[in-house]
Amino acid sequence: MEYPQESFVGTTFTPGSFWARRREVVRSQTLRHQLKMLKETGRYDAFKLKWHPSYDDPPTVYPVPNHQFWDSDVAKWIEGACYLLMDSFDSEIDAAVKELVQMIRGAQQPDGYLNIHYTVVEPGKRFTNLRDMHELYNAGHLIEAALAHHLYYKNDELLSPILKYVDLFVTTFGDQDGQLAGYPGHPEIELALLRLYKVTGDQKHLKLAQFFIEERGNQKGGKEQRPYYDVEAEARGENEHELPMCYPAARSYWYQQAHKPIAEQETIEGHSVRAMYLLTAVTDLVRIHEPTSETGTKFLPALHKLWSNMVEKKSYVTGGIGAIKKWEGFGIDYFLPQGTDEGGCYAETCAAIGVMMLAERLLRIELNSHYADIMELCMYNAVLTGMSLDGKAFTYVNQLASSDKDLSERYEWFECACCPPNVTRTLGFLGGYFWTHAISQQSAVVNVHMYTSATLSLKVSNSTLTVTQKTDWPWNGDVEFETRTEGPPVDLELRLRIPGWATSWEITPRLDNLKIENGYLHLSTEWLQQNSKFRLSCPMKPRFVRPNPLTMQPVAYVTRGPIVYCVEDIDHPWENQHFKRTILDLNATLKEEPQSEPDSYVAIVAENGVKGELDTSAWEGQIVAESSDEVSKSSKDLNYIPYYLRANRGGKGQMRVGLRVL
Amino acid sequence: MEYPQESFVGTTFTPGSFWARRREVVRSQTLRHQLKMLKETGRYDAFKLKWHPSYDDPPTVYPVPNHQFWDSDVAKWIEGACYLLMDSFDSEIDAAVKELVQMIRGAQQPDGYLNIHYTVVEPGKRFTNLRDMHELYNAGHLIEAALAHHLYYKNDELLSPILKYVDLFVTTFGDQDGQLAGYPGHPEIELALLRLYKVTGDQKHLKLAQFFIEERGNQKGGKEQRPYYDVEAEARGENEHELPMCYPAARSYWYQQAHKPIAEQETIEGHSVRAMYLLTAVTDLVRIHEPTSETGTKFLPALHKLWSNMVEKKSYVTGGIGAIKKWEGFGIDYFLPQGTDEGGCYAETCAAIGVMMLAERLLRIELNSHYADIMELCMYNAVLTGMSLDGKAFTYVNQLASSDKDLSERYEWFECACCPPNVTRTLGFLGGYFWTHAISQQSAVVNVHMYTSATLSLKVSNSTLTVTQKTDWPWNGDVEFETRTEGPPVDLELRLRIPGWATSWEITPRLDNLKIENGYLHLSTEWLQQNSKFRLSCPMKPRFVRPNPLTMQPVAYVTRGPIVYCVEDIDHPWENQHFKRTILDLNATLKEEPQSEPDSYVAIVAENGVKGELDTSAWEGQIVAESSDEVSKSSKDLNYIPYYLRANRGGKGQMRVGLRVL
Known part of the structure; x- marks a missing residue:
């Protein structure tokens, strides 16, 4: 039983490889930038349990106080810092980690309770609103x-007070x-308790997580x-x-997946x-x-279905x-517009991080490349897009198309700042996503x-x-492998994912x-004994792919490898309408153009990829029209860059992933 | 200044013509059926001001009590009855009209107040919630x-107490x-007061309507x-x-068009x-x-824009x-899915009646066939579909496509029963929509x-x-006209709308x-003096039309004339998926097939109109796919019937207006 963390x-x-460079940015830039943000916003000192002027602010998203997540922002930063300090x-x-740990220790109440809001702002109201408030979510991140602190510092300075806090939950x-037969509005403590159980082996940690899940x-x-x-x-x-x-309506408990038991x-x-x-x-x-x-x-059938x-x-x-x-979440089946001007597109960075977590866990139960395909997809796109190249600007929402109201742009921080430190910690333990292993004798x-x-x-x-892998992935699909053993020989078996793409x-x-x-x-062991060096080649070619027609999205995307x-x-x-009316020619040739600025990547040029502009003049003043030709022709090239690189090079913030094909 | 009413x-x-037959059904069947419903549900006797057990029911749509609209249900039925009694x-x-009028008279309070809910259920709370409650809306319908009662009976039995009620508003x-500087959450009294002003010539009636509108x-x-x-x-x-x-959020006053002044x-x-x-x-x-x-x-610029x-x-x-x-209303621009399984489609019968009303009023300001095109479109489709052929079953919501959750079906009545009597009264004064006139000397x-x-x-x-028009419209576009004058000659000028279609x-x-x-x-007068008989021919041919491509609806509709x-x-x-996957062939020949059952109409057969079924198997387990051919071929005929005739002949309740073309 192991976890990627x-x-x-x-x-x-x-060193110098794709992810080494990204992680180096996080280590040298992002951690510092986020520490600065924690300090400027009051989060850093919040465990001192003094009043902060912002505690008086009315909630932006009623009824959750804006500072409700501060505990978790700090906790995620500590977690990420510990992973990266190992580098x-x-x-x-x-x-900073040490000072924060001391402040957290100092904030703990005699009975073990440890939460900023319910100690400073609403003392006496702890555990009265599990549905909306984030006490247990914060505790999960703590x-x-x-656990990360314990892994790096090899002491119990943080683990010890947290175990005391958990004991309070076990009692409560x-x-x-x-006892309260409740469960958290925002899950997180469940997975944290199960990870804790791995370290402590204490049945009460498993039992509490299981209670929250079963109930x-x-x-x-x-x-x-x-x-x-x-x-x-x-x-x-x-x-x-x-x-x-x-909530769209009273008691919409499906908002937090509590409308019926998970298994159902x-x-x-x-x-x-x-x-x-x-x-x-x-x-x-x-x-x-x-x-x-x-x-x-x-639970397994429900996991598969969901x-x-x-x-x-x-x-x-x-x-x-x-x-x-509205609920930062799922719509009805196949409702997947690209931007807010078409009905929405949220695609929160943290949610994609969650998909990676879930996919990785499913892979450990069932080795199926489908899960890894989705994990890789999220990592290079929906997650990586959440941070700028310089590591100091972030996105929370990751639309597929901008609009005048919602440009494609980055921010240095958020009032609800869950995403930035989540990217930090994810990049921190990223190596854990690349491979899993089992060892016996x-x-x-x-x-x-x-x-x-x-x-x-x-x-x-012994x-x-x-x-060892050597590759220029995700730009080149050739991977050189080398296996070595120091000490007595090991019977190694390797399983290599063949990407779905x-x-x-x-x-x-x-x-x-x-x-x-x-x-x-x-x-097999035999083959590997004969071939300690070998190469896997998965040629990457740019291609057009389409969403399921039931999404009613008449668009095509350009992808290459992952x-x-x-x-x-x-x-x-020439563009000023967010490419909303640009008509893509699916017969266009997709040409690869390696680039070195602002980072190394393979750009794609769709030669004469613009067939024309959507012409809706036939509908002026009309509900419907008899129309056979809606395109005003004008051939132009289209220059595609990886989605994760968007909003890094200036511009007006106009961006689109899927272009109309008709 | 005249009104169609x-x-x-x-x-x-x-007699025997399209609308004469429809009106005859309303006169002989619908009025009786709805009277029965008024009696069975308690509405008929409600002005007796006794308690009804349903007054205890919790509101289906909080905070509006379910019986809140009863006054208006009765009023609209009286209005329709008076129009049809003229036939x-x-x-x-x-x-029944006379008894209801006596009950209404008896329900009036000494100060003129006249509302069931606030007299029986919440006395003392009148005018405390204009935003959500329907006091003024009910009053408008009264x-x-x-006015209809006065027109038919030529007495003041109903008008007199209503004038007293209006006086209370004028004071309030x-x-x-x-005074209260408020305005109704649900407009209706404004248009009613302006109609009243036409009859009374009393400035206070104009002034109150203007206050509600301006404020x-x-x-x-x-x-x-x-x-x-x-x-x-x-x-x-x-x-x-x-x-x-x-309300999607607190203080969403755009719900009732009160988020800013109308002119803005x-x-x-x-x-x-x-x-x-x-x-x-x-x-x-x-x-x-x-x-x-x-x-x-x-106000005119705002009217044009809106x-x-x-x-x-x-x-x-x-x-x-x-x-x-959720709010029985408009979504964002171009968001027009056909059914609830694709994100919604409400198209309430009353709303289409409202479009007819607005179009007719705009025509009186600006004679432009565009308004009449929309008025005719609504009349034959979005409004007429609201009542069954036998006049005893209705729709409230008029989706363009059914789904398993929302079948295409009719109901004999509704808890919120605004639509059925609204169709009744609209059919009652329908003649007023066909032409407008101006007379001088x-x-x-x-x-x-x-x-x-x-x-x-x-x-x-003198x-x-x-x-006189003679035509088989809407099935045949030939219209024979004849003009006659009894008495001294009249200089007549005619203006005939040339339909946009x-x-x-x-x-x-x-x-x-x-x-x-x-x-x-x-x-011109001269031409008409030489041609007292003439013919206008607007050939009707079935055709495919398309929604604006920005709706993202890859569908085509079949229309013929209006x-x-x-x-x-x-x-x-063969169909059991609500035609959701049926692919329409735009090259199909559209053949007209006159029918006599269940009523006279022109059916349209799209010969080999089914090109095949949408095949989404390439997307199984996938987010995207490289796919060029999504259609499993199988040619079949498609049998189209007028939308307003839907849900009249049994079946499983599966129906669709727009079929996929790709």
Whole structure:
């Protein structure tokens, strides 16, 4: 039982490689920038439990106070810092982590309670609104920070107070007399508790996570035999027509996936980050109990259904999820407009990070390249787009098309600042996503999910096994592998993911009996003993792909390997309508043009890719028109750049991923 | 200054003709059926002011009590009954009208107040919630009922108490000290007061309507210098997060077109019925003051903008308006899905009736065939579809496509029963929509907006002028005209609308110097003196039309003349997916097939109109796919019937107007 937040330590990204450079930016720039933001906004000092003037601000998203997430912002930063400190020591970051830990320790109440808002602003109201407030979410991030801290500092300075805090939860929540039969409005603590259980081995940590998961959505919960959120709302004296701003109607508990028990849910609904964090925990629970256990057979069918519903009917080409701004989440099946001027596109950065988490956990249960395809897609597109090249500007919402109201642009921070430090910590333990392994005695199985220049180093009994990849991925699909063992020989078996987008691929030296299972090429111990060096080639060609026609999106996207492309106004000075009327010619030749500025990448030029502009003059003053030709012809080139590179080079903030083909 | 509710008396529909038959069904069946419904549901006796058990029911759409509209349901039925009694006396209907009028008289309070809910259920709370409650809306319908009653019975039995009620409003509302500077959440009383003013000539009636219109949306209204709805909400002690169910967010006053003054509104927003009733009144106000007056120049630009925004960007092919169920109204520009499974389609019957009202009023200000085109479109499609052929079943929502969740089906009544009696009264005074006229001394100008077999009879000085049309419209575009004068000769000028859908047309005998202005063919007195009989021919051919490409609807519709067609499962036993995957071949030949069952109409067969079924198998388990051919081929005929005839012949309730073309 392992997690990428731990397994990543085995991975070393080759200096100068794609991800080494990104992580270096985060280490040298982002951590400092975010530390500055934490300090300027009051978050850094908040655990000192003094009053901050912003505590008086009315909530932007009623009823959640704007500072409600501060605990988690700090916790995620600490978590990310600890991961990155392992790369190289940084005294400024180290000092800040240590100071924050001391402030957190100092903020803990005698009974273990540890939350800024309910200690400073509303003392006495703790645990009265699990539905809307983020006490347990914050606690989950504190647990994850403590685990990262423990991993790097190898002491209990943070873990120890957090364990005391968790003990308070163990006492408070459950189905026993005197306990609250509640569960968090925003899942996170579940997955954190399960990770904690791995370290402590303490059954109470597993049990509490399992309670939160099993009880969620119980319509006859607690001794009141009613939904818990109703019970606590009445206890608060809440008027039944008093709605949280993100609720479309009273008691829309599908917003937080609590409208029915998880095992009975058939479609993915509500807030997308909550959904991903929750299902990640559910997958972990299934893994802990084994998929064939009672818990496993209870939840696994729901996991499959919800995942499929999400991928087939509620995901964007970038891997982004969530069309609806109001509840930051999923719309109805196939409702996937590209921008707010067409009905919405949210695709929050944190949600895509959640998809990566869930995909990675599912891969550990079922080695199927489909999950890794989605994980890779999110990583290079919906997640990576969330941070600028200089590491100091971020996006929260990742639309596929800009509009006058919502330009394609970045911000240095957010009032609700969940995304920036989430990218930081994700980049921090990124190595954990590339491969998983199983070791038993003198043998090892390594599943390679994604490719980059990096080395995995594993201790196998008294030997050290290394698997090294060398590649210019995601720009070139050739990957040179080398395996080595120091010490007694190790029986290594490798499984290499064949990407779903690869229309052809090759392994050199040639393998005579190909064994491919669920999209993974199995390389046997015997073959690897003969071939310690080999090459996997997955040629990358630019291509046009289309969304499901049921999305009613008459568009095509340009992709190449795992990269999704977009067009920006800066490369098309003639454009001022966000490419909304630009008609793409699917017969255009897609030419690759390697670039070195603002970073190395492969640009794509669609030669004469513009067939013309959509002409809607026939509809002036009309509802309908008899029209056969809606295009005013004018051939022009289209210059595509990777979506994740958008909003890095100036311009007017006009951008589009999918261009009309008719 | 005339209204169709008065001018209709000059029109006699030729027995056996299209509209004569429809009106006969309403007279003989619908009035009785609805009377039965009024009695069974408690509405009929409600003005007796006794408690009804349903008054205890919690509101289906908080905070509006379900019985809130009962006054208006009764009023609209009385109004319709009075119009139809003019066709032929009916003792049962007459007796019911008289009894209702006595009950209404008896329900009036000493100070003139006259409302069921606030007399029986919440006495003492009158005028405390203009925003959500329907006191003034109900009063508006009572005024309209009184005007119809007065027209038919030629006594003041109903008008007299209503005038007393209006006097109470005159005292209560206004900008003087001690008055409420409020305006109704649901417009209706404004247009009713302006109609009343025509009859009474009393300036106070004009002044009150003008106050409601001018004050609406005033952000610095009343002595509080704040929006009135905020002021009254606070006076009620309303929590600012307590939301009416139809509100997407607190204080979404655009829901009732009160987010800013009407003259400053640039796009049509919110509840579609409210918007149409309001703009109808605004148009009347402009007409009363003359378009060139200060009031005219203030409001006319807004009327133009709002109308254009509605027609070009927020109307369905049927003339129906409103995509969003939550607020029964307009979505963002070009968001016009066909059914709830694609994001919504509301197109309430009452809203289409409102479009007819507004179009008719605009025609009286500006004779432009564009308005009449939309009026005719609504009449034959979005309105007529609201009632079954037998006159006893109705629709409230008029989707363009069914789905498993929302079948295409009719109901005998609704909890909120605004639509059924609205169709009744509209059919009652329908003649008023066909033509408008101006008479001065011995001359007359008649504008013919729509065609049917009917005679318009006008008193011109001491002469009687008749204009007769004979046609099989909407199935045949040939219209025979005959004009006659009894008594001294009258200088008649005719203006005939040339329908926007007519790709060609002809007048016989031939006119040498055609004068066409804004889509109306002018026939001079001289020509008419030489040609008392003539024929207008507007050939009707079935054709495919398309929505604006910015709607992202890759579909085509079949229309013929003013009629919009649909397909139903009963004619296509092979269909069970609501025609969602049926691919239409735009090269198919459209063949006309006159039918006599269940009524006379022209069916359209698209020979081999089915090109195949949409094949989305390439997207199974995928977000995107490289796909060039998404159609599994299989040629079949498609049988189109007029949309208004849907849900009259049984079947599974599967129906679609726009079929995919790709």
